[in-house]
Each structure stands twice: as structure tokens, then as C-alpha cells.
Amino acid sequence: MVGLCGCGAKDAASEETTDASSASSGGTTEPLPDGCAALVSPSEDDQTALQGALLDAMPGDTVCLAAGIFKLNTELSISGSDVTLKGASRDTTVLDFSTQDIGANGVKISGDGVTITALTVKNTPGDGIRGDDVNNITYDDVAVVWEAEASLENGAYGFYPVGCDGVVIRNSLVVGARDAGIYVGQSKNIIVEDSEAYGNVAGIEIENSTDATVRRNHAHDNAGGILIFNLPGLPVKDGKRALAYDNIVENNNSVNFGEPGTAVSKVPSGIGLMILASDNNEIRNNTIRNNKSTGIVIVEYTDLLFEPFDDVDFDVFPQGNYVHDNAFTGNGADPDKLIADLVPEMRPVPDLFHDGCVDPAADNADGSLTNCFSNNGAATYVNIDLCGGFAMPSNDLGPVTCEHTPLMAPT
Numbered sequence: 382m383v384g385l386c387g388c389g390a391k392d393a394a395s396e397e398t399t400d401a402s403s404a405s406s407g408g409t410t411e412p413l414p415d416g417c418a419a420l421v422s423p424s425e426d427d428q429t430a431l432q433g434a435l436l437d438a439m440p441g442d443t444v445c446l447a448a449g450i451f452k453l454n455t456e457l458s459i460s461g462s463d464v465t466l467k468g469a470s471r472d473t474t475v476l477d478f479s480t481q482d483i484g485a486n487g488v489k490i491s492g493d494g495v496t497i498t499a500l501t502v503k504n505t506p507g508d509g510i511r512g513d514d515v516n517n518i519t520y521d522d523v524a525v526v527w528e529a530e531a532s533l534e535n536g537a538y539g540f541y542p543v544g545c546d547g548v549v550i551r552n553s554l555v556v557g558a559r560d561a562g563i564y565v566g567q568s569k570n571i572i573v574e575d576s577e578a579y580g581n582v583a584g585i586e587i588e589n590s591t592d593a594t595v596r597r598n599h600a601h602d603n604a605g606g607i608l609i610f611n612l613p614g615l616p617v618k619d620g621k622r623a624l625a626y627d628n629i630v631e632n633n634n635s636v637n638f639g640e641p642g643t644a645v646s647k648v649p650s651g652i653g654l655m656i657l658a659s660d661n662n663e664i665r666n667n668t669i670r671n672n673k674s675t676g677i678v679i680v681e682y683t684d685l686l687f688e689p690f691d692d693v694d695f696d697v698f699p700q701g702n703y704v705h706d707n708a709f710t711g712n713g714a715d716p717d718k719l720i721a722d723l724v725p726e727m728r729p730v731p732d733l734f735h736d737g738c739v740d741p742a743a744d745n746a747d748g749s750l751t752n753c754f755s756n757n758g759a760a761t762y763v764n765i766d767l768c769g770g771f772a773m774p775s776n777d778l779g780p781v782t783c784e785h786t787p788l789m790a791p792t
Contacts, residue, residue, distance in 0.1 A: 461495075594790055
């Protein structure tokens with residue numbers, strides 16, 4: 382059932398009726414909720430009804446969905462700008478893609494200023510909700526869920542905005558992604574807040590992106606909790622300045638069921654937070670606990686973990702990162718074999734796991750490129766001396782007890 386606002390009424394009575402109600406496919410009328418340009422209810426042809434309402438939406442319109450389960454077998458497209466897709470609530474409006482056989486994603490956003498809110502996307506064979514090269518998109522109170530546990534048949538990403546300027550992911554949930562649950566790639570001006578990710582390979586991943594704020598999230602029971610990565614071979618090379626604070630990152634000890642050959646499939650299980658080849662990030666005021674391999678890893682892009690590359694513009698070194706005022710407990714008790722073999726005499730593995738590498742071509746006379754660790758309570762530390770061939774590992778925090786200028790959080 383679809384309700385659409387009418388126009389072109391011929392008299393006052395019909396105009397009043399049009400403003401207050403909407404013709405349904407059965408010829409009856411039903412009131413439109415406040416602020417809704419259309420109301421779609423579950424029907425015998427959910428695909429046609431919902432896609433039609435989205436195609437008809439004008440800038441500024443809200444397409445509302447009633448409570449219920451919408452059965453969809455084709456990717457939904459939101460191509461208009463400044464359109465909102467709004468369910469009755471995250472728990473009661475479900476877009477079920479279990480029988481999908483057309484399209485690579487559940488929902489594909491190609492318009493600017495799109496908001497999706499108050500609904501659940503379930504069991505997409507590809508990404509849950511994707512947006513490519515768009516500005517100012519918002520996921521608010523949205524869930525993307527795969528019901529199969531740790532399955533390669535699940536989609537790769539729950540949220541997948543890539544090449545975007547202005548991304549907000551708020552009060553949302555992703556469960557079961559075979560790559561990253563909450564992912565933002567090659568984008569800038571990003572907020573991920575008050576959300577939850579579990580049962581994914583990576584809970585939250587910020588990749589080749591700049592100026593991301595990741596705050597007040599709960600990343601738990603993934604293989605890795607929060608990843609801040611730069612990877613080679615991408616159009617955007619130099620992601621930086623992610624600020625992660627007030628997150629709870631715990632129990633990220635699940636099996637890594639990532640698709641073989643992908644970068645995330647190489648991440649050892651049991652890591653709370655990992656910075657890979659990314660600069661000038663700040664990690665503060667987080668609770669990082671009970672991750673079996675270690676709490677925080679800062680590491681260069683290394684062929685010990687990842688595939689060789691031929692991108693001459695890619696900088697492998699993580700520099701100028703600032704890790705401070707975090708609380709660590711219970712990490713490193715049962716490390717993944719790769720981590721365990723790097724520090725065979727250290728149990729538990731230290732909370733702060735640092736490669737110790739320095740770019741030999743960089744001028745660090747002012748210390749701006751040093752990865753700094755300070756005021757992390759009783760957190761333990763190891764510099765594994767990766768670039769020195771592991772010849773001189775050290776637990777001495779002294780050389781990296783320093784500070785950088787804190788990043789400013791958006792209001």
C-alpha cells in the first residue's frame with residue numbers, strides 16, 4: 382500500500398481531503414503521518430511499491446514506511462537528493478533481502494543529502510546500505526543484520542559510504558558483516574557515534590579517510606574492534622586525523638571469517654584497536670578490555686600481514702599518532718599465533734603494541750612524527766622493533782611518552 386500526497390485539486394473540499402489523506406492502491410484513504418510525502422505499507426509487491434515511492438520523491442520529501450516486513454528481491458535505489466527514508470522504528474520496520482537475486486547491495490544511495498532512519502535491513506547478499514561519491518548522508522537509528530553467524534555468505538559491509546564528504550552514522554547497529562560492520566572509506570568529515578557493532582570481522586573501520594570522529598560506540602565480539610587503516614592502490618592515499626574517544630572496545634576475540642585475500646582477513650583476532658599506516662590520529666578516553674591478543678596496535682603496512690604492493694605514492698608508516706588517557710584491563714591473555722610469535726616471552730601480551738618503525742627519509746627533529754603514548758594508567762607497552770628485524774624489542778615507554786596537540790571534536 383502506498384500513500385502519496387496529491388496536488389491539482391479542483392475545489393476546496395477535494396483540496397482539504399488531499400491534504401489530510403492519501404489514495405491507496407485499493408481506492409480507500411488513509412492519513413499520512415506528519416512530515417511524510419508518502420507512506421508505504423507491506424503488500425503483495427513490496428519491491429514495486431517502495432521503489433516507486435523513492436523514484437517519485439522530490440527534494441525535501443520523506444518516504445515513510447509502516448511497521449512490518451518488506452520482502453525485497455532487488456536492490457533499492459535512492460537517486461534523489463535531500464530524500465529521507467523513514468521507518469516506523471528500527472525494531473518494527475524491516476527490509477528483508479533474504480531472497481534478493483538482482484543488484485549488488487540492499488540499498489544504494491546515489492543522491493546527496495540522503496537520510497535513512499528508524500528501520501532494519503536484513504540478510505543482503507552484498508553490502509547493506511551503500512553510498513558512492515555523495516555528500517552529507519546520514520544513517521540514524523538503523524540496523525543492518527545478517528542472521529547467519531560468521532558466514533562468508535553474508536554481505537561484506539553493513540554501512541558502506543565511500544568517496545563521500547559528510548557522513549553521519551548515529552545510534553545504529555551492524556551484526557554479521559564478513560568484512561567491516563560500520564565502514565567509511567576514502568571520505569572526509571565523518572561522525573560515527575553512539576552505535577554498536579558485533580559479530581563482524583571488523584566492528585568499525587575508517588579507511589583512507591580524513592577527519593573522522595568515532596565516539597561513544599560499543600565495538601565488541603568482533604575479530605577486531607576498531608580499525609583505522611590506510612591501504613595502497615586506492616585513489617585516496619593519505620587518510621589521517623581520526624579521533625576516537627569514549628568508546629568501549631571489548632571482547633573482540635571472534636573468529637576472523639573474512640573473505641580470503643582481503644586486507645581485513647589478515648587481521649589477527651583479538652585486537653581491540655588498530656592503526657595501520659595512518660597519521661595524526663588521536664585515541665583517548667576509551668575503555669579497552671578483554672581483547673585476547675592486545676589492546677592497541679600501531680603498525681606500518683608490512684608484508685608480515687598484508688600483500689605486497691606497487692603503489693609508489695603510498696606511505697607505509699604510521700606517524701604522529703597520540704594514544705592517551707585510555708583504560709586497559711584484561712588484554713593479551715590468549716594471543717593469536719601471529720601476535721604470540723612476535724613476543725614469545727610476553728604473557729599477557731602488552732596492552733600497547735607498537736612496531737617501533739621510523740621513516741628513514743622523514744625529518745622528525747621536532748618530534749611531530751613520533752607516535753606518543755601517555756597517561757594510560759597501568760597499561761603495558763612493547764616496541765617490537767619490526768623494522769630492525771626484531772633485534773631489540775623494548776618495554777620502555779620513555780622514548781614515546783610524549784604529547785601532541787589534541788584534535789577538536791565536532792559539536
